[in-house]
Amino acid sequence: MRRPGSPTLATRHSVSASLADIRRQAVADLAAAGIPSAEVDAELLIGHVLGLSRGQVQAKVVMGVDIDEQNVAAITTTVSRRAAREPLQHITGRAPFRSLELAVGPGVFVPRPETELVVQYAIDALNASAVPSPVGVDLGSGSGAIALAMATEVPRARIFAAENSPEAFPWTRRNFDESGATNAVLEFVDLAHAFPDLDGTVDVVISNPPYIPAAAVPRDPEVRLFDPPHALYGGEDGLDAVHAVSKTGLRLLHAGGVLVIEHGEEQAAAIGGLLRADGWSAISTHPDLLGRDRATTALR
Incomplete structure (x- = not known):
């Protein structure tokens, strides 16, 4: 925690300053706020203000570049927002996902890196299909990350995405339009x-x-305070939407079709039992890079 009276980026720089000093203080402010990725976030925020990549920010720091008062003030504002635990992606308005860069903000769930691995199971299944134009469906598309990853990485496929949140849908629509993916509906x-x-x-x-149980409170302020509840909470046991996904999957898929569900690390057994009771076969659980159960696949 920061000691009372210690300087912050806002109090330390009111005129032009070296980018190295700005970066150093931004990292300190974010670390003091409990941001585990303080260096990365500081450089990305500085780059957002200056119109630079993270690598370019690092290069200019080494070169001893100064920045003017206006940019100092803008960086101060963005760092203060992040120190208040507003998600980095809300501040920059963009979220990377595989080869995509998506527009995000209040009302839509920010796509997570672990989902980049989950969607690979769907992409692999589309690529393995022998039909000329395999069909994929993304249920509860949010930002459109999953659907657009499938559409852009398997261009011969036809992808359909469903989203029913009035707050999220404008973001989904924007990302579909920006992607230029003509094979996505x-x-x-x-x-x-x-x-x-x-x-x-x-x-x-x-x-x-949404798979978080109603009584569970996410630890991270970025999730608890900023992610939309409709994208987080799945009823008393967290599985209300999973039941619906199972039923819809049985209706949509042909025999041998593949179901992929992302879920919490402690839900694999319950979801496996749910799918087994509904009549799915070849049910398998898959870990993320940290070894936590993250996805379940099954065959129609």
């Missing part, structure tokens, strides 16, 4: 009623549904 529809015209024809159904 977005609809404003509840996942339980999505795409009846596709019943029995889909190769892959994937979802990162």
Whole structure:
């Protein structure tokens, strides 16, 4: 914790200053606020203000570049917002996801790095399909990260995405439009009623549904205070939306089609039992890079 009266970026620099000093103080302010990735976040915030990549920021620090008072003030503001635990992606307005850069902000769930691994199971299944234009469906698309990753990385596929949040949908629509993916279709529809015209024809159904139990409170302030509740909480046991995904997947997929569900690390057994009771086969749980159960796949 910062000692009372210790200087911050806001109090220390009111005129032009060296970028090295600005970076050093930004890192200190973010670390004092409990940000575990203080150096990375500081450089990304500085780069956001200056229109530079993180590597360019690092290069200019080494070169001893100075920045003017206006940019000092702008960096001070962004660092203060991040120190208050506002998500980095809300401040920059962008979130990287695999090869994509997505628009995000209040009302939409910020895509996480672990989901980049989960979507690979769907991409692999689409690539393995023998049909000329395999079909993938993303249930509860949020920012559109999963659907657009499938659409852009498997261009021969046809991808359909369902999102029903009035707050999230404008972000989904924007990202679909910005992606230029002509093989991706977005609809404003509840996942339980999505795409009846596709019943029995889909190769892959994937979802990162809300799965946090209603009584559980996320530890991270960025999640607890800024992620939309509709994208987090899945009823008393966290599995309300998972039940709906299972039912919809059974309706949409053809025989042998693949279901992919992202979930919390302690939910694998419950989700496996749920899917088994619904009639799915070849149910498998997959860990993330930290060895935590992160996804479950099954066959129709």
